[in-house]
Amino acid sequence: MTSTLALLGGKPAVTATGPHFTWPPIDDTTRAKVTAQLDEAISLPGRSGIVAELEEGLQDYFGVRHAITTSSGTAALHAAYWAARIRPGDEVIVPAWTFHATASPLFHLRAVPVLCETGPDGNIDPARVEELITPRTRAVMVTHLWGKPADMAGLVAVANAHDLAVLEDGSHAHGASIAGQKVGTFGLASAFSLNGPKPLSGGEGGFVLTDDEDTYHRVLTFAHYNKRARTEIPEDHPLARYAVTGAGLKLRIHPLAAAIAHDQLARLDGYLAGRTEIAHHLTDRLAQVPGLKVTTPPEGVLPSWYALTLTYTPDELGGLPIERFHQALLAEGATEFDRPGSTCPLNQLPLYQDPGMLFPGHPHSQRRYQHGDFPVAEHSHAHTVKLPVWHREQDLELAAQYIAAAIKISDHHKELL
Ligand SMILES: Cc1ncc(COP(=O)(O)O)c(C=O)c1O
Known part of the structure; x- marks a missing residue:
């Protein structure tokens, strides 16, 4: 019997010409917005212009008080951990299966990523989280792998019982929700990537979401030294005197990436x-x-x-x-x-x-x-x-x-x- 399988010399089942999937969809509206941004500003040290518009759009979309853009999802995760006061020697429980950047910034804080077994869907298993908690555990980080929301009710219950912060990596899951609540809004803070293939893309970029004022000010200190930190951190805040230097890093999104992400957010x-x-x-x-x-x-x-x-x-x-x-x-x-x-x-x-x-x-x-x-x-x-x-x-x-x-x-x- 001759096989019809293409691997064995038969005709392929897919006849459509490639590429079969490109992301994000870029059209003339996107192009016009990027061109307009080129003329308007390609560096925005303060929270103004397209960066402010994107952050306000994200706040409205997710229903949170603060969205702070960053240069990447990795940077957003790094800032979120620092803002959540993860200190040297602290342990953070993270899913064993995720993209490594969910957890790797912890090494730079000299904190310990503690890997946790997942369920068959790849999402962290709340029952296994409990087994890993020690006196040094400070937080649980969740990834909504491939865009499937994790069991947030189970995780929040475990975290609350042990006084742990809940953090989310929503990099695969922009707009995903559980009973109408968007992922990225279940804990102290969440971090998202805006990298190429992500459901919401700016080509490169990221953002942190939080409702907590102190976390917001700490993200600014970590990722947005000088102008933003000087204008957005209140004068009487203990971090205000560090505004010029922040924690030494600058992790701003590029305005052209912000223009693309802003265009995509509406869609x-x-x-x-x-x-x-x-x-x-x-x-x-x-x-x-x-x-x-x-x-x-x-x-x-x-x-x-x-x-x-x-x-x-x-x-x-x-x-x-x-x-x-x-x-x-x-x-x-x-x-x-x-x-x-x-x-x-x-x-x-x-x-x-x-x-x-x-x-x-x-x-x-x-x-x-x-x-x-x-x-x-x-x-x-x-x-x-x-x-x-x-x-x-x-x-x-x-x-x-x-x-x-x-x-x-x-x-x-x-x-x-
Ligand atoms: C789950 C997850 N977290 C974090 C990141 C890092 O994001 P970025 O590439 O924007 O730094 C990615 C991106 O690939 C990711 O898939």
Whole structure:
């Protein structure tokens, strides 16, 4: 029998020409806004112009008192930890599976990231958080991985019972919500990336959200020395006398990035609605494909659909290795099917196995992680195949071709064994 699989010489299932997914959508309105910004100002040391407009837009969108933009999500996380008074030797519980920048800024504060096992969806498991709490624990950081909101009710309950600060990394989850409450608004502060592929993108950039005045002033001290710190921190505040130098770092967003993010923010809810529709379509169909498992969000939980994650189940396909399955998808022209790369269980990274080379004498040096420490997170990571989620109605045709590619490989898997 000759195979029709593209990997074995057949015709690809996906005939649409690429690229199949580009983000963020840039059109003439975006271009006009960026051009206008070029003429208006390309450096904004104070909270004015497009930076003020973006921050006000974010405050309105999330319903928070303060949004403070930064040069990146990593910088936002660093500032949020410092603002939350994380000190040398303090422990912060972080998800074992996330992008490393969720936790890595802690090394610079000489604080200790304590990795916590996740559930099969990759989100931190509140029951496991409790086991890791020690007298040195100060905070829990949550990532809403791939845009799926974490169990915030469970986490807030554990954190409150132990007097820990709740921090959120919302970098995958702009606009995601639980029972109408947006992620990024559940704790003391949250940090978001505005980097390239993120649901809300400025190309580069980030921001911190908080309702807490002191946290706001501390973020300014950390990330916005001189003009912003001088104008926004009240004169009678103990940090006011440090306003000129702040804590020594300048982590401002570029005004052109702010212009792009501001343009995109107005469209974010439209993107989310479109992604939700296409995600449901993909989920309904891919759930029927032997070899793939798809979980649907619980009632009231709205993901950002930064990615649609599928769990590969080799047992249903005669043990076909995931590498071969993925290779077959790519050969079918379904080139947006991806496996998680640098967003991996952190115990697999040298920084978390042996931080001493980069941070000599760091308190973390007694806590060395290794492969196998987090079986649930590692198993899920190793069996995840993901797709970006399109948002336009005309993308349904492309989605249909991707579904056809997955069905074809599942049907013909024996030929790949
Ligand atoms: C979960 C998560 N946190 C933090 C970051 C860091 O953001 P940035 O790249 O803007 O520094 C990323 C970005 O890739 C991320 O995926």
